[in-house]
Amino acid sequence: MSAKDRRPGEPVWAVTAPAAPRTPSLQGRIDTAVAVIGGGILGLSTALALARNGIDTIVLEAGNVGAGASGASGGQVIPGLRFDPADLARVWGAAVGQRAWRFGMDTAEAAFALIRTEGLDCDARQAGWIQAADTETGLAEARRRVALCANAGQDAVLLDRDAIVAATGSAAYVGGWLHRGGGTVNPLALTRALARAALSAGARVHTNSPAVSLARVGGGWAISTPSGHVGAASVLLATNALTGALCPDLARAILPVWSFQIATVPLPERHRARVLASGACVSDTRRVLRYFRTDRDGRLVVGGKGTASPPRRASQFALQHETLRRLYPELADVPVTHRWGGQVAILPGRLPSAHQPAPGLWATIGCNGKGVAWCLAFGARMAEAIAGADPGALPIPLTPVAPIPFHGLRRLYTGAAGAWLRLRDRLDRPIGRTALPS
Ligand SMILES: Cc1cc2nc3c(=O)[nH]c(=O)nc-3n(C[C@H](O)[C@H](O)[C@H](O)COP(=O)(O)OP(=O)(O)OC[C@H]3O[C@@H](n4cnc5c(N)ncnc54)[C@H](O)[C@@H]3O)c2cc1C
Secondary structure, three states: OOHHHOOOOOOOHHHHOOOOOOOOOOOEEEEEEEEEEOOOHHHHHHHHHHHHOOOOEEEEOOOOOOOOHHHHOOOEEOOOOOOOHHHHHHHHOHHHHHHHHHHHHHHHHHHHHHHHHHOOOOOOEOOOEEEEEOEHHHHHHHHHHHHHHHHOOOOEEEEOHHHHHHHHOOOOOOEEEEEOOOEEOOHHHHHHHHHHHHHHOOOEEEOOOOOOEEEEEOOEEEEEEOOEEEEEEEEEEOOHHHOHHHOHHHHOOOEEEEEEEEEEEEOOHHHHOOOOOOOOEEEEOOOOOEEEEEOOOOEEEEEEEOOOOOOOOHHHHHHHHHHHHHHOHHHOOOOEEEEEEEEEEEOOOOOOEEEEEEOOEEEEEOOHHHHHHHHHHHHHHHHHHHOOOOHHHOOOOEOOOOOOOOHHHHHHHHHHHHHHHHHHHHHOOEOOOOOOOO
16 A cells, blocks of 8 residues: 555654653552543653652543643643733733633743753754744734743744745745744653653552443542543543543533644655754644644654544645645655544634633643643643642632533534634735745
């Protein structure tokens, strides 16, 4: 079978990531202070912080660590939330809005600091994150973001056309902005490294151990897996878009949306001096965005909106192939070896949320497409709250879980929302002749 026809599946990250630590499935009954359900970046970074503080912690993961979005993501370490401080102030009030914005902008720095302190082996490269623009709207957004960053002492600069062409090697954009705190990781390697660090800090990690029931018993919580039971004083649900029947209200609070990626073979030397030579990663300012980066071996990885269902055929990746050709026409014939997808948890307000639905039960969800930096940084703060710190000090407020009405119609919602966002992208005034396909 040719690479072109290969069935979509495994993320390219598995090619270069160190092996996952050996972790058993849960057998029998154990008690712990904190049970974290979900072995992605959020669950594992919280477990790591808890264990480093001497708190007895176990992680239950339904599959292997990184089985969810964390192991499949683009690995772009992106600072910030989707919105500006004024927007956040409208949602959370001025003080919390400002605090959340500030925390968000510092997440990439915090993520790389944690990677260094813990020695997480994940091909981390802090070469910056670029938000690229090909429309007037996008450029205006870039200017606004750089001004906000300048006021807050963030290391960000505006990129004109020459600068963005030099940084990306692509003529597709007319400008954008660069945040030097951002960068890239191998996200599967990062998630596995977090699991190793949590284990060495004393946490217990059980894989292939899906939590199938969760109930309040006495003053604590009882969790069952197919072959074991956990008694815990506190529980963190870090199950993201895969929450499912374990906590139906939380599952109904998000819209799971597929995002797909493709990866080429390592680019021939003649292209490497030009294609993303700066080492920065890129996502664009479109509402239905595209994102791209290179990996440590020079593979080009391009992502964007997926179809409504899990990827099964190479033809479902038409948007990603089209984007690759438009970004780098000279790479049109470079073989694509990997195609895969993952589910992003989108909340209607497009902001992450944190909840304490019952005493000792915590949940945080909905980092949208920016969860790598956010989850790495937020885990430590969640750990403090679980350990007894004032939850009012969390970077975002605790809010009630808000199931979306008629969630069964979610495909309709996401389809309609996608069409609306695509239309708005199309109405933005393109500059020059190189606007990306809608
Ligand atoms: C294709 C794609 C590309 C992305 N690209 C980027 C990017 O470049 N940069 C960025 O910042 N963000 C990106 N994101 C978003 C980012 O990956 C997520 O926000 C982040 O990884 C969420 O981490 P998490 O730990 O909350 O969730 P997940 O990684 O999804 O982990 C949840 C875990 O819970 C487990 N689980 C679920 N139910 C149970 C149960 N009952 N019992 C036990 N375990 C259970 C699942 O198996 C899963 O491993 C991308 C997402 C996708 C899908």
